[in-house]
Amino acid sequence: MNEDELRILLTPEAQDLLSELGPLESTDAATTAVTRLRKAGRPAELVAVVVAQARLRGRAGPKFGEVASGLLLTDAGLQQATRREVADWHARRMRAAGVTTVADLGCGIGADSLAFAAAGMSVRGVERDPVTAAIAAFNLRTHPGAEIRRAEAETAGLDGVDGIWLDPARRTSSRRLNDPRDWSPSLGFAFGLGERYPTGVKLGPGLERSLIPEDAEATWVSAHREVVELVTWHGAAARPGVRRAALVLGAGGPHELTAPADSPDVEPGPLGAYLLEPDGAVIRARLIGDLARSLPGNARMLDPTIAWITTDEAPVTAFGQSFRVVAELPVDEKALRRELAARGIGALEIKVRGLGVDPDAFRRRVLPKARASRERGEARSATLVLTRIAGRRRAILAERA
Secondary structure, eight states, rough: HHHHHHHHOOOHHHHHHHHHHOOOOOOHHHHHHHHHHHTTOOOOOHHHHHHHHHHHHHHHHHGGGGGGGOOOOOOOHHHSSSSSSHHHHHHHHHHHHOSSSEEEETTTTHHHHHHHHTTEEEEEEEEESSSHHHHHHHHHHTOTTTEESSSSGGGGOOOTOEEEEOOOBBSSSSSSSGGGGGGGOOOOOOHHHHTTTTEEEOOOOTTOOGGGTTTTTEEEETTEEEEEEEEEGGGGGGOOTEEEEEEEEEEEEEEEEEEEEEOOOBBOOOOOEEEEOHHHHHHHHHHHHHHHSSSSOEEEEETEEEEEESSSSOOOOOEEEEEEEEEESSSSSSHHHHHHHHHEEEEEEEEEESSSSOHHHHHHHHOOTTTHHHHHTEEEEEEEEEEETTTEEEEEEEEEE
C-alpha cells in the first residue's frame, strides 16, 4: 500500500464502505463486490482500495479473530503480524516481568502493541515505514495509552520505558536477509537492550542456536501444531532456571515444557504399541528426552537420530500427536500396496522422518487403485510412518489414537 491508497482508505466514504462490505473471505466475493460498487457509480480507485482491504480482513480472520474487522492491513503486514493468541501470551509474559510501559520497536501494523495495550500496559510503538506507522496508529486508535512514532528502532528514545519488545525485520521487499547483522534492528542491538531492560525478541524458529545468549530464555512457540516463532527473553523477562521452553497453543489452551538446558534423549528401543510424534516446538527446543521421561509405558526413541517416541501405553499429552501401531512393514512399495489393499485402506496420511521420500508421490504409488472407493466414501483411513528403527528403513502402519 502506498501513501495515496492510504489517504483514500482513511476517508469517511472508504470507512463507511468497509463497514458495509465486512470481511470478504473469497476471491469470488471480492469480484462480486467490485462489480456491484462500480455499477453503483463508485470511483474505480476507491473501489479497488476498499475491496482489497476487505479481502485482507477476510484473510486476517484466522489470525486475529473478530478484531480483524476493525483493523487496517497490508499484505506484508498481515503475513508478518503475530497471531492474536500468541501476542496475548507475549503480553502476559511482559506483565509477569513487571513491565508497565513497553517500547514495541519495529511494531509493524501493531499486532503485539494491541495485545500489550489490551493487557493494561502503556505502549510506545516505533515503526520506520510511514505508511505502516500510520496503519499501526489507526489500529491502536481506541487505546489512549498507546502512541506510534515514526522512527528507526536504533535511535528511538526510551525515556520512561521499562520493557522492550522487538521483532527485527528479517527481509527486505525483495529478499530474505540471512545475516543477523543486516536485520533491522540487528540482533546485536536487540540482545544489547536485553542487558538493560526486561526484553522479548521475536525471531524465526530456525535461528542458529549458537546465536542465543547463554543467559537468555529461549521459547519455541507452536500454534495449532505449526511452529510459528522463537522468542528469546532477557533480563527480568527471563525466568530463573529456565533456558529452554516449548509452548504449545491449541484448543486445549496453553501448555509449556521448560528446562534449564537442552535435555538428553532417552535410549532407543523396540517399537511398542504406540507412537508419539513430538510437537515441533518440543523438537526445536530439544526437550524430546524430558517429554519421553514424562510419559508412561517405558517411553523410548525409535532411533537415536529420529524424533519419534514409542511407548507400550497410550501417551496422552498436549506435546505431540499419538498413534496406535497397527503393523510394522518393510519399506517396499509392492508389499505395502498389497497390505493396504487387504485392509481396505484408501485414504492415507504419510509422515516421513529420516528417509528421502516424497510423501505425495509415494502415496500415489501405493494407492493407485483406491480412487473409486475413496470417491464412494468407503475407504478406511490410516497413517503410514516412513522412518528408521535402529538404523533400518521401516514402514509403520498406524491409526490416530
